[in-house]
Amino acid sequence: MKLISAVVQPSALDPVKNALDEVGVTGMTIVDAKGRGAQSGKVEVYRSQRVKVDFLPKILIEIVVTDEKLDTALGAIEEAARTGAIGDGKIWVTDVLQVIRVRTGEKGPEAVQ
């Protein structure tokens, strides 16, 4: 089991959700986030003042998937979130030791989806 953490533009949330739906991945957690990447935020003009924005609004999507679903899910997220512009986002993957569905007590891969 793997945890996919995807930080994407807020506008990419619906496309990513729909793309994951299409490959049978429904469970996810969404967190409103702020972040900075290689550009360290960016300088924007606001009321004719140059304003340094340190952190830009992003959405963090956390999805636990089985190992079999990992590559499919990653492909779906990547394709749905890509516009080609700076700040499209970043995705990383970590190992998950255990998942428990509270209602049934199921554990492991059976508890994921």
Ligand SMILES: Nc1ncnc2c1ncn2[C@@H]1O[C@H](COP(=O)(O)OP(=O)(O)OP(=O)(O)O)[C@@H](O)[C@H]1O
């Ligand atoms: N090394 C990192 N660790 C944790 N979060 C990161 C890291 N890099 C980027 N992020 C998160 O991902 C968001 C999107 O990053 P972003 O798409 O700007 O990546 P980038 O590497 O700067 O690529 P690009 O050049 O396309 O902008 C950031 O706002 C931040 O929340």
Ligand SMILES: [Mg+2]
């Ligand atoms: Mg960036």
